[in-house]
Amino acid sequence: MSREGLREAGPGRLRPGRVVVHRNVRRGSIGWIRPARVVAHDERGLLLWIAPGTTVAYEVAADGRGMRSMPFEEWSTCSHRLAEGTWTGGGTLMLLPEGAAHSVWWQYGEDGRFIEWYVNLEEPAVCWKQDGLAGLDIVDQDLDLVVRPDRTWEWKDEEELVERLAHPGHYWVTDEAAVRAEGERVLSLVQEGRFPFDGSWCDFRPDPAWPVPTGLPPGCRRPPV
Numbered sequence: 001m002s003r004e005g006l007r008e009a010g011p012g013r014l015r016p017g018r019v020v021v022h023r024n025v026r027r028g029s030i031g032w033i034r035p036a037r038v039v040a041h042d043e044r045g046l047l048l049w050i051a052p053g054t055t056v057a058y059e060v061a062a063d064g065r066g067m068r069s070m071p072f073e074e075w076s077t078c079s080h081r082l083a084e085g086t087w088t089g090g091g092t093l094m095l096l097p098e099g100a101a102h103s104v105w106w107q108y109g110e111d112g113r114f115i116e117w118y119v120n121l122e123e124p125a126v127c128w129k130q131d132g133l134a135g136l137d138i139v140d141q142d143l144d145l146v147v148r149p150d151r152t153w154e155w156k157d158e159e160e161l162v163e164r165l166a167h168p169g170h171y172w173v174t175d176e177a178a179v180r181a182e183g184e185r186v187l188s189l190v191q192e193g194r195f196p197f198d199g200s201w202c203d204f205r206p207d208p209a210w211p212v213p214t215g216l217p218p219g220c221r222r223p224p225v
Helices: 158-165 176-192
Strands: 002-005 019-026 029-042 045-050 055-061 080-086 092-096 102-108 114-122 126-130 133-138 140-147 153-156
Touching (some): 114 176
Parallel strands (some): 019 133
Antiparallel strands (some): 002 126, 029 055, 092 102, 126 133
């Protein structure tokens, strides 16, 4: 398997229209699999579109409960499996800036109207390719920012971060200060109205010729990189 950071992709940048798999990984296990279509891949980073109705997979306990439906201490000691479902809402446009410890998601309503930006704090993505399949593995650091169209904002999931930090033997976040510092850095862009919070892509519409990915691509459950 070849591995490369997004910053190092160079001539190997992913072509528009290609389907890739965006995966959350947690201490060697897969937490989410989201097939997405490449919109652009340039000096600003990788821009992906997750269409409504896309088949996705997400980690649940053996009894079907999700991580948020139980205390983290219980989650960390129970067995898990991947369940399949579909991506709901009006679709998500996702920008992974080159080398950054966050991604920015544009959330749209079912009518295609832009609703909000969602800043997902995460370790920089690792891009991989094998057997014709391309993917990105990220480690979600749980703390997030929700930014409204008027650029008012709020932190999200602070309680989850605090709860899980109390279990360092099982938790994948190791440096809370670094996570918050990255969030503060992104907030400076929000408050100044700078890209990507300058209205770019708020009126995005996907290519109508792109079929919605239904069914997970073969090989998407391969071990995380």
